[in-house]
Amino acid sequence: MAEKQFQAMQRVRIKDVAREAGVALSTAALALRDDSRLRDETRRAVRDAAARLGYVYDRSAAMMRSGRSHTIGLLVCEITNPFYAELTAGVEEALDEAGYVTLLANTSESAIRQRRMLERFREQSVDGVLIMPATGTSPSLIDELEAWQLPHATVVRGFRKGAHAGPDNRTGMRLATEHLLRLGHRRIAFLGGAAKNSVSTGRWEGYARTMAKAGLSTEHFPCQTDIGEAAMLVQDLPRSGPTALVCFNDSVAFGATLGLLRRGLTPGRDIALTGFDDIQESAVWFPPLTTVRVSPRGTGQVAANILLERINNPQTPPRRVMLEPTLMIRESCGAHLRAEVRTA
Amino acid sequence: MAEKQFQAMQRVRIKDVAREAGVALSTAALALRDDSRLRDETRRAVRDAAARLGYVYDRSAAMMRSGRSHTIGLLVCEITNPFYAELTAGVEEALDEAGYVTLLANTSESAIRQRRMLERFREQSVDGVLIMPATGTSPSLIDELEAWQLPHATVVRGFRKGAHAGPDNRTGMRLATEHLLRLGHRRIAFLGGAAKNSVSTGRWEGYARTMAKAGLSTEHFPCQTDIGEAAMLVQDLPRSGPTALVCFNDSVAFGATLGLLRRGLTPGRDIALTGFDDIQESAVWFPPLTTVRVSPRGTGQVAANILLERINNPQTPPRRVMLEPTLMIRESCGAHLRAEVRTA
DNA sequence: CTGAAAGCGCTTACAG
DNA sequence: CTGAAAGCGCTTACAG
Numbered sequence: 001m002a003e004k005q006f007q008a009m010q011r012v013r014i015k016d017v018a019r020e021a022g023v024a025l026s027t028a029a030l031a032l033r034d035d036s037r038l039r040d041e042t043r044r045a046v047r048d049a050a051a052r053l054g055y056v057y058d059r060s061a062a063m064m065r066s067g068r069s070h071t072i073g074l075l076v077c078e079i080t081n082p083f084y085a086e087l088t089a090g091v092e093e094a095l096d097e098a099g100y101v102t103l104l105a106n107t108s109e110s111a112i113r114q115r116r117m118l119e120r121f122r123e124q125s126v127d128g129v130l131i132m133p134a135t136g137t138s139p140s141l142i143d144e145l146e147a148w149q150l151p152h153a154t155v156v157r158g159f160r161k162g163a164h165a166g167p168d169n170r171t172g173m174r175l176a177t178e179h180l181l182r183l184g185h186r187r188i189a190f191l192g193g194a195a196k197n198s199v200s201t202g203r204w205e206g207y208a209r210t211m212a213k214a215g216l217s218t219e220h221f222p223c224q225t226d227i228g229e230a231a232m233l234v235q236d237l238p239r240s241g242p243t244a245l246v247c248f249n250d251s252v253a254f255g256a257t258l259g260l261l262r263r264g265l266t267p268g269r270d271i272a273l274t275g276f277d278d279i280q281e282s283a284v285w286f287p288p289l290t291t292v293r294v295s296p297r298g299t300g301q302v303a304a305n306i307l308l309e310r311i312n313n314p315q316t317p318p319r320r321v322m323l324e325p326t327l328m329i330r331e332s333c334g335a336h337l338r339a340e341v342r343t344a
Numbered sequence: 345m346a347e348k349q350f351q352a353m354q355r356v357r358i359k360d361v362a363r364e365a366g367v368a369l370s371t372a373a374l375a376l377r378d379d380s381r382l383r384d385e386t387r388r389a390v391r392d393a394a395a396r397l398g399y400v401y402d403r404s405a406a407m408m409r410s411g412r413s414h415t416i417g418l419l420v421c422e423i424t425n426p427f428y429a430e431l432t433a434g435v436e437e438a439l440d441e442a443g444y445v446t447l448l449a450n451t452s453e454s455a456i457r458q459r460r461m462l463e464r465f466r467e468q469s470v471d472g473v474l475i476m477p478a479t480g481t482s483p484s485l486i487d488e489l490e491a492w493q494l495p496h497a498t499v500v501r502g503f504r505k506g507a508h509a510g511p512d513n514r515t516g517m518r519l520a521t522e523h524l525l526r527l528g529h530r531r532i533a534f535l536g537g538a539a540k541n542s543v544s545t546g547r548w549e550g551y552a553r554t555m556a557k558a559g560l561s562t563e564h565f566p567c568q569t570d571i572g573e574a575a576m577l578v579q580d581l582p583r584s585g586p587t588a589l590v591c592f593n594d595s596v597a598f599g600a601t602l603g604l605l606r607r608g609l610t611p612g613r614d615i616a617l618t619g620f621d622d623i624q625e626s627a628v629w630f631p632p633l634t635t636v637r638v639s640p641r642g643t644g645q646v647a648a649n650i651l652l653e654r655i656n657n658p659q660t661p662p663r664r665v666m667l668e669p670t671l672m673i674r675e676s677c678g679a680h681l682r683a684e685v686r687t688a
Numbered sequence: 689c690t691g692a693a694a695g696c697g698c699t700t701a702c703a704g
Numbered sequence: 705c706t707g708a709a710a711g712c713g714c715t716t717a718c719a720g
Contacts, residue, residue: 284572
């Protein structure tokens with residue numbers, strides 16, 4: 001009995017499955033990969049034999065021969081940020097559907113850690129990498145990836161070239177700013193976006209250009225993407241300050257909400273507030289957050305598919321997708337109060 | 345030039361590094377793994393040669409021979425939950441430090457998806473799996489993992505046996521409940537914890553036993569771990585209801601806060617509120633959340649190390665660690681108001 | 689330290 | 705469909 005158990009522990013190989021099914025090794029190998037050259041009956045017989053023996057396909061052995069590991073390396077700049085957590089979920093889901101496994105590395109915005117993890121991923125022979133670049137990443141990263149012959153795509157934050165999927169930050173912020181202008185605001189400030197990257201730049205430009213077009217001047221209250229810092233900043237805002245805040249993203253808007261409530265001010269009534277991203281919490285926020293919807297999960301799925309295209313068709317030029325944002329008008333901007341007034 | 349580039353694209357193997365360094369293949373192989381039998385000089389010469397050629401170590405080939413892939417499969421029940429996102433960050437960090445790469449799968453609380461991803465992980469020859477079991481996972485999962493000879497550990501949610509790291513839920517909820525009793529509350533209700541798993545059970549018991557010991561009856565308002573649902577539930581709470589709410593976790597407490605604020609009630613002043621977990625947002629919440637601190641990141645790190653122990657010492661019995669929680673007294677419980685009164 | 693050799697479990701091309 | 709064989713890039717044990 002003990003010996004039988006020991007025998008069961010030995011690794012089952014294709015050779016063993018072939019013997020059990022009464023076919024040749026090459027036939028079993030084809031059957032396990034559902035090759036259409038084989039009869040259904042044969043395939044079924046082999047699959048049954050594999051199940052009986054508890055056979056587990058060895059992808060690392062297959063990798064050695066075929067050069068495909070069916071793994072993708074994912075570099076997340078900060079997974080504790082709910083936006084990137086949802087994005088990660090979208091990526092993993094799409095990769096899984098395509099038969100790929102996701103290797104995860106959270107770089108915590110460290111370019112050094114990012115570099116080390118890329119090295120790890122190369123050693124693991126990933127078929128490609130999906131990158132949300134850490135703040136401060138050199139644009140030459142793309143050239144290195146090319147030199148390494150490593151299929152790649154950037155997500156949300158990107159560079160001048162290379163496959164990419166991300167929201168149209170400029171358009172998104174334009175929508176939010178125009179909405180506040182339509183509600184009659186003239187002193188609209190930009191809260192957050194202290195980091196220097198393509199996302200901050202795009203969002204700031206969307207705001208600044210819209211203000212310029214309206215003949216109004218800009219105001220910037222830079223802060224990290226951090227609930228606490230945004231809350232502090234808003235508490236120190238002068239009473240005679242802006243009447244509306246376009247926030248860099250939803251987390252900053254959450255912080256602003258808490259800071260305002262602490263002062264006895266209600267977003268939407270005493271001051272208008274908009275976010276960016278539309279993460280899960282935003283719709284059930286108090287007050288429900290008016291924000292620019294970019295669907296982190298959807299962005300992750302699109303990015304994953306763009307990378308898979310790179311892997312499967314290396315010859316075609318890399319796709320760059322700008323996802324069109326939409327404005328979700330809820331209560332933090334105060335639009336519902338205007339509507340009520342109009343109705344009354 | 346074009347030809348030179350083409351040549352540079354060919355895979356560099358240990359054999360090539362050995363030739364470049366002017367040593368034997370076996371020497372180069374040892375040098376690349378920093379074997380102490382070699383002289384520093386030789387090791388350096390080989391490393392330099394490897395760098396010159398752009399050599400990348402092939403772990404999947406090494407895996408085939410040595411049986412170690414240096415990868416760990418991580419099954420996360422819901423990565424968009426900030427508690428589990430932070431936990432994931434802790435796990436990935438600890439595994440990276442130990443030289444392991446993390447394979448990620450987000451099961452979204454689906455036991456079926458969990459099973460499929462385990463299959464994937466086995467095919468990828470992971471050295472072990474770290475599991476935050478999806479709700480509804482059969483306890484027999486542990487037996488299967490044993491039968492597969494797959495080193496494993498559970499995190500937060502666990503079973504009767506097997507390596508495990510998680511908070512002491514019973515003690516944690518006892519601390520929160522006792523604190524509210526000390527503040528004079530008699531009608532304390534439990535909010536959340538609708539799911540059936542070891543975590544809900546433990547937290548409920550910690551609350552219920554403490555109430556029983558004080559001769560008080562329990563009240564349960566079950567809801568999913570969801571800001572929106574908790575906010576709704578709290579809005580419908582009768583005025584003559586409980587004066588304090590112990591929440592299943594911080595997210596539920598956040599939802600409760602928003603629901604109360606919407607009614608014009610302030611947590612800490614009009615009703616006492618406690619959370620569980622102490623995720624990043626809790627300290628900067630409005631009002632700052634009194635909660636049971638379990639450090640998701642630290643829990644992840646401990647769990648990772650327990651799993652690595654299983655891998656390195658399969659003979660020793662699996663470790664089961666209950667992490668001691670501490671009560672973080674902030675403002676949502678109203679304790680600061682009592683203190684002020686006492687001082688005045 | 690050298691050098692030749694076997695083997696991990698697949699894939700793949702080939703003659704039958 | 706069969707059956708034998710080569711090869712992916714390592715590790716590892718061994719005689720020198």
